[in-house]
Each structure stands twice: as C-alpha cells, then as structure tokens.
Amino acid sequence: MEKTSILLTIVTPERTVLDGKPVDSVTIPALGGEMGVLPGHAPFVVQLKEGLLHYTESRHKEVFAVLSGFAEINDNKVLVMAEAAELAVEVNEERARQALQKAKETLAMRGADMDLDGATAALRRASIRLKVAEFRRKHKL
Numbered sequence: 001m002e003k004t005s006i007l008l009t010i011v012t013p014e015r016t017v018l019d020g021k022p023v024d025s026v027t028i029p030a031l032g033g034e035m036g037v038l039p040g041h042a043p044f045v046v047q048l049k050e051g052l053l054h055y056t057e058s059r060h061k062e063v064f065a066v067l068s069g070f071a072e073i074n075d076n077k078v079l080v081m082a083e084a085a086e087l088a089v090e091v092n093e094e095r096a097r098q099a100l101q102k103a104k105e106t107l108a109m110r111g112a113d114m115d116l117d118g119a120t121a122a123l124r125r126a127s128i129r130l131k132v133a134e135f136r137r138k139h140k141l
Contacts, residue, residue, distance in 0.1 A: 004039035008055055010064065010080040017064070017085045023055040026078050028071050037078055044073040048082060050128045052135060061139065063088045065132040067125060084125065088136040091129045100126035 005022040026037040029051025048071055053064040069082035103123035107116075 004076060006037060006039055006041075007077045008080070009078070010053070010066075010082065010085050012082050012085050014084075017087070020077075021055075021057070023057045025056050027052075027054040028078070028080065029053060029066055030071070037073055039076050041073050041076075043075075046071050046073075048080070050124050052128070052132060053080065053085070063132055063135050063139075065091060065128045067128065086129065086132070088132045091133050091136075093130065093133040096126050096129035096133060100130060 005024060006026060007020045008018055008023045008026055009020050010017040024039075028035050028037065028046070029049050031047040031049050034051070035046060048066060048069045050065075050067045053066045055062055065084075065086045065088070066080065066082045067084040069080065071081070072079045099122060103119055103126055106119040107123065
C-alpha cells in the first residue's frame with residue numbers, strides 16, 4: 001500500500017518558502033490553538049496566529065516561525081499564506097534578542113508620535129523568532 005503524504009506550500013508576500021513539499025503531518029498555529037493535519041483531513045480554512053508551524057517528513061521534524069495569515073487544507077494539500085514565515089535555521093538568535101529588547105524599549109517610551117502598531121508587531125516577530133530558535137536548540141534540529 002502506497003503511503004499518502006500532504007503537499008505543504010508556504011507563501012508570504014515576499015517569497016514562496018516551500019512549494020508543494022511532501023510531508024507526513026503538519027501542525028499549524030491556528031487562532032483557536034494548534035491544529036494538526038494528517039493525510040485525508042477534511043477541507044478546512046483557518047486563520048493563523050503567530051506561532052510555530054511544524055512538519056514531519058519521515059522521522060525528520062522541521063519548524064518555522066509564522067506570523068498571522070490563513071491556511072487552506074484541501075485534497076491532501078496545505079496552503080499556508082502567512083504575513084511572514086522563517087525556517088528555524090534562518091533565524092539569527094542574537095539579532096532576534098536585540099530586536100526584542102529594542103521593541104520593549106520602544107513600547108516603554110510610549111511617546112505621542114510612537115507607532116504603537118509597528119512596535120507591537122516588532123515585539124511579536126522577535127518573540128516568535130526566539131521561540132523557534134529555542135525549539136531548534138531543544139530538539140537539536
């Protein structure tokens with residue numbers, strides 16, 4: 001019996017991160033909590049929140065930092081349309097720490113002309129990048 005896989009595609013406004021990669025399972029950071037997808041999953045569209053997107057291929061596990069967006073699941077295909085997505089090995093942990101510190105300092109100043117949305121978004125991006133880096137270190141990816 002032939003093993004069924006899921007074709008995973010991850011796109012952002014800037015680039016295609018993955019293009020139809022065959023994987024065994026996908027876990028996505030859905031707005032209501034993590035959502036697992038296996039072959040044969042029912043068609044579904046879900047809103048994403050910032051978080052970790054995992055996939056397994058054979059026994060290999062990979063993780064991405066994902067910032068909001070949507071995922072469509074249909075016919076053993078998962079299409080993730082994210083604001084941003086970075087593979088764990090692409091994350092520079094030190095740069096993410098510096099960005100987190102800078103965002104915290106910016107939010108602490110709370111000036112009248114401050115871009116609150118931009119500072120909050122920078123804080124979210126840096127936080128999720130650090131989580132991906134920590135996950136990679138903990139799981140030795």
